[in-house]
Amino acid sequence: MNALIFNAPVLLIAIPLLGAFAVPLIGRISVPLRRIFTGLIALLTTACAGLVAAHVFTSAAPITYVLGGMATLPLGMHFPIRIILEVDGMSAFMVILTALVLITAIFYSFPYWRRRSGGNMYEALFLLLGAGIFGMELTGDLFNFFVFLEITSIAACGLIGFRAWQGKSQEAAFKTMTLYTVSGLFVLLAIGLLYGEYDGLNIAYLAAHIGGSMVDKIALGLLLTALAMKAGAVPMHMWAPDAYGEAPAPIAAVLVANSQASLYGLFRVLFTLYGLTISVTALGWILITLALLTIFVGVTMALIQSDIKRLIAYGAVSQIGYMLLGVGVGLATSAGHQPFGLVAMQGGIFHMINDAACVGLLFLSAGAVIRAAGTRNLNRMGGLGHDLPWTAVFFMIGSFALAGIPPFNGFASKLMIYESTFRYSPILAVIAILGSILLLAVFVKVFQSAFLGPRLGAPAARPSGWMFAAMGTLAVVVIAFGLFPGFFVHTIVTPAAKALWMGRDAYIGAVMGG
Amino acid sequence: MIGNFPYIIAILLVILGIYALLFKRNLIKIVIGIDLVETGVNLFLVTLGYRNSGIAPIYTYAPKAKPMVLPTPQALTLTSIVIGLATTALLLSFAIFIYRHYKTLDVNKIKELRG
Numbered sequence: 094m095n096a097l098i099f100n101a102p103v104l105l106i107a108i109p110l111l112g113a114f115a116v117p118l119i120g121r122i123s124v125p126l127r128r129i130f131t132g133l134i135a136l137l138t139t140a141c142a143g144l145v146a147a148h149v150f151t152s153a154a155p156i157t158y159v160l161g162g163m164a165t166l167p168l169g170m171h172f173p174i175r176i177i178l179e180v181d182g183m184s185a186f187m188v189i190l191t192a193l194v195l196i197t198a199i200f201y202s203f204p205y206w207r208r209r210s211g212g213n214m215y216e217a218l219f220l221l222l223g224a225g226i227f228g229m230e231l232t233g234d235l236f237n238f239f240v241f242l243e244i245t246s247i248a249a250c251g252l253i254g255f256r257a258w259q260g261k262s263q264e265a266a267f268k269t270m271t272l273y274t275v276s277g278l279f280v281l282l283a284i285g286l287l288y289g290e291y292d293g294l295n296i297a298y299l300a301a302h303i304g305g306s307m308v309d310k311i312a313l314g315l316l317l318t319a320l321a322m323k324a325g326a327v328p329m330h331m332w333a334p335d336a337y338g339e340a341p342a343p344i345a346a347v348l349v350a351n352s353q354a355s356l357y358g359l360f361r362v363l364f365t366l367y368g369l370t371i372s373v374t375a376l377g378w379i380l381i382t383l384a385l386l387t388i389f390v391g392v393t394m395a396l397i398q399s400d401i402k403r404l405i406a407y408g409a410v411s412q413i414g415y416m417l418l419g420v421g422v423g424l425a426t427s428a429g430h431q432p433f434g435l436v437a438m439q440g441g442i443f444h445m446i447n448d449a450a451c452v453g454l455l456f457l458s459a460g461a462v463i464r465a466a467g468t469r470n471l472n473r474m475g476g477l478g479h480d481l482p483w484t485a486v487f488f489m490i491g492s493f494a495l496a497g498i499p500p501f502n503g504f505a506s507k508l509m510i511y512e513s514t515f516r517y518s519p520i521l522a523v524i525a526i527l528g529s530i531l532l533l534a535v536f537v538k539v540f541q542s543a544f545l546g547p548r549l550g551a552p553a554a555r556p557s558g559w560m561f562a563a564m565g566t567l568a569v570v571v572i573a574f575g576l577f578p579g580f581f582v583h584t585i586v587t588p589a590a591k592a593l594w595m596g597r598d599a600y601i602g603a604v605m606g607g
Numbered sequence: 608m609i610g611n612f613p614y615i616i617a618i619l620l621v622i623l624g625i626y627a628l629l630f631k632r633n634l635i636k637i638v639i640g641i642d643l644v645e646t647g648v649n650l651f652l653v654t655l656g657y658r659n660s661g662i663a664p665i666y667t668y669a670p671k672a673k674p675m676v677l678p679t680p681q682a683l684t685l686t687s688i689v690i691g692l693a694t695t696a697l698l699l700s701f702a703i704f705i706y707r708h709y710k711t712l713d714v715n716k717i718k719e720l721r722g
Contacts, residue, residue, distance in 0.1 A: 236683055243690045247697060254701055259707030265719055267634065267701040274641050274694045275628065281687060282648050283623070288680065289655045 101144040102158045113220035120213035144194035146185040155603040179233030182588030187230040194350040198343035201563035209593035222248035246273035251341045265335035279319035282311040297604035305370035324354035327387040337406035342460025346453035364593040377425025387414030388528040412448040417511045433516040438590040439508030447502040451494035454567040458488040465553035480545035480553040485544040492536030497529040505578035613654040620647030634702040634712045645691045709716030
């Protein structure tokens with residue numbers, strides 16, 4: 094058992110990676126067997142995620158895992174040259190989030206993808222994407238971060254363009270792949286700059302030596318642009334609505350988790366790698382500006398959409414803004430350590446998991462709606478509430494949570510963001526609240542046109558067992574996080590926020606010692 | 608000055624690639640632009656590890672007291688080239704599918720996804 098806990102961080106990457114390459118082989122033998130195998134891999138991954146999170150939240154310091162030999166260094170080297178996984182509170186939080194989204198999306202996929210061919214490749218790419226996201230969240234090495242970033246890019250774009258019989262999906266996949274690749278190359282260029290200056294790739298080692306020179310600032314600019322682009326922040330959001338809108342519904346849910354992994358990378362770079370060596374107030378305001386733009390553009394573009402998936406996609410883009418807003422205020426106040434800065438951090442980070450759950454729920458129920466209605470155009474669907482009462486309830490829960498209505502989870506995190514940003518600058522809270530109200534208006538419109546009114550044509554097909562179970566699980570999570578926010582903030586969010594906000598020395602010390 | 612020459616070339620390649628990405632309308636040319644950026648970054652990485660009159664970093668047969676080039680950037684570049692191959696292949700296959708659907712490679716004529 095101890096060995097299992099000790100090796101859990103690397104198993105979390107290894108299990109889905111192994112699964113991804115075994116799935117096509119098993120699929121050649123038998124399709125039901127392949128589904129059982131994929132389900133097992135997903136369950137094992139989730140169990141590992143739970144182990145990692147439980148271990149990190151109970152231990153005081155970040156845990157490190159050294160690949161390839163013991164932690165001691167050969168030949169009297171003074172800096173770590175091994176590949177290191179480093180898991181602190183923030184990584185553990187992201188791991189929980191990703192595992193939640195992955196397990197619901199894979200079980201939803203089984204009936205969703207049943208009647209189509211290509212299930213082998215679909216499940217293989219799905220598990221590969223999962224392995225990439227976990228890798229980004231666990232690694233303690235900048236170059237490995239780049240490699241996992243590219244793994245998620247390739248797997249995600251393969252899945253976005255999976256429906257090759259539709260021209261639109263190819264267009265979205267090409268666009269997304271172009272931007273993902275450019276952002277990946279920017280990250281690599283920044284890594285090259287940092288390596289050239291400090292002779293190291295380990296995040297803790299770099300953080301201990303970084304001085305804030307001009308080269309560091311150029312590298313930071315490249316990393317900020319690239320990771321904000323991959324997270325889908327306005328004005329680099331062009332790919333996001335296309336990708337979320339054209340990807341199969343469960344993949345859209347996973348893409349949200351993927352964007353948040355990039356956001357995690359951005360926070361890791363800002364708080365842990367650079368910390369106070371740069372002007373945190375200026376950078377905080379850059380994040381806040383990006384956040385306000387993202388909220389505003391996301392919500393207003395959602396208003397004019399008539400395609401249900403594209404509409405939810407813009408809603409998802411606007412939510413990235415709330416996370417950036419909370420963490421931006423946290424970053425701006427991290428030098429002075431004002432207490433409301435920590436609340437803003439908690440709000441922004443809590444909103445990540447809330448957003449993953451409620452946007453995931455919305456995408457999954459939109460998938461069920463599209464399957465039942467046979468169209469994605471809101472003007473041509475209606476009366477689905479008669480045949481899909483539970484899907485209607487799930488959709489309503491998801492949209493209320495997204496708009497920040499109590500007692501759902503979106504309210505809990507948005508309230509924290511409003512309160513703390515108001516203390517920093519009232520106008521921020523006003524814009525954030527305005528965005529939420531507009532979002533509510535958008536989703537009332539969607540609900541009315543999709544579910545209410547008389548039946549159109551023949552009775553619609555109900556979602557089958559696993560799809561229902563997946564949506565139900567996310568709905569339960571949304572309600573549980575909304576009803577008991579205090580418990581979840583205390584157990585998982587506060588360690589994550591503290592790890593970023595004041596855990597830089599602990600993160601460095603875990604690798605460099607002392 | 609002459610020592611900085613490879614860096615200038617690398618950055619020039621990156622800028623050329625970004626120019627192609629922004630202003631070219633043909634999908635294949637966009638892929639070429641991405642390849643140029645990638646080549647520029649790879650060249651930059653290799654240049655970082657170069658030492659004047661250095662030898663290959665193989666310990667077994669290395670003559671004493673001669674500088675070796677850094678092996679790490681070479682390993683990074685190798686990984687980056689492999690990843691670049693995968694992304695280029697994926698992008699070109701999307702371009703092929705787009706051509707099949709729309710019978711054109713011109714970005715301006717492919718506009719189902721707008722707004």
